[in-house]
Amino acid sequence: MVMEKTLSGHEYIMRPTQTIQSRTDLRGVITFANRTLSDVSGYTREELIGAPHSILRHPQMPRTAYYVMWETIKAEKEFYGYVNNRAKNGDHYWVIAYVAPHYSPEKVLVGFSSVRRAPLRERIPEWQEVYKKLNEVEAKYPRKEQCQAGKDWLLNYLSKHTRFDDLTQYVLSGL
Numbered sequence: 001m002v003m004e005k006t007l008s009g010h011e012y013i014m015r016p017t018q019t020i021q022s023r024t025d026l027r028g029v030i031t032f033a034n035r036t037l038s039d040v041s042g043y044t045r046e047e048l049i050g051a052p053h054s055i056l057r058h059p060q061m062p063r064t065a066y067y068v069m070w071e072t073i074k075a076e077k078e079f080y081g082y083v084n085n086r087a088k089n090g091d092h093y094w095v096i097a098y099v100a101p102h103y104s105p106e107k108v109l110v111g112f113s114s115v116r117r118a119p120l121r122e123r124i125p126e127w128q129e130v131y132k133k134l135n136e137v138e139a140k141y142p143r144k145e146q147c148q149a150g151k152d153w154l155l156n157y158l159s160k161h162t163r164f165d166d167l168t169q170y171v172l173s174g175l
């Protein structure tokens with residue numbers, strides 16, 4: 001799917017009462033989206049369901065962020081992270097995302113689910129800075145090596161600036 005990635009420069013600020021919910025199959029194709037996801041992103045639920053979740057990808061988000069997310073959820077662990085998303089009209093909106101494995105009643109992994117809420121405003125500048133740095137790191141490497149290089153940088157950042165060696169644990173510590 002070819003997506004227009006124009007940006008309006010306008011930030012939509014989520015209200016504390018809004019909760020975005022979605023589910024995907026094992027490849028990240030959306031299988032369920034709640035009304036709030038449609039309200040915030042500007043896509044109808046019909047447009048969202050069946051589309052890859054990257055339909056919401058903001059072009060300034062580093063590849064490393066999703067690499068770490070997928071690595072975590074494929075290992076059947078829960079992921080928390082700050083994510084900047086792009087709405088259909090080019091606005092952007094920050095969320096704190098919780099992404100987790102989703103199981104059938106028979107306990108078979110069938111996909112992933114996510115819940116996203118308004119993040120703490122005071123934590124956003126740090127993540128803007130971290131993602132800017134990660135983009136700079138990624139730009140120095142051939143595509144194949146970008147995510148590993150970004151992950152190495154992120155782990156180094158966490159060990160230097162925090163007492164955590166895991167992104168999810170660090171994000172959770174500030175909630």
Ligand SMILES: Cc1cc2nc3c(=O)[nH]c(=O)nc-3n(C[C@H](O)[C@H](O)[C@H](O)COP(=O)(O)O)c2cc1C
Pocket residue numbers: 022023024027028052053054055056057058066083085099100112113114
């Ligand atoms: C449950 C779930 C929710 C996701 N939510 C988002 C999201 O809100 N925004 C986003 O850009 N990617 C989200 N992703 C990640 C996308 O699947 C994709 O990996 C990412 O957008 C990077 O896309 P690309 O690899 O095509 O560049 C989600 C994935 C899963 C499994």
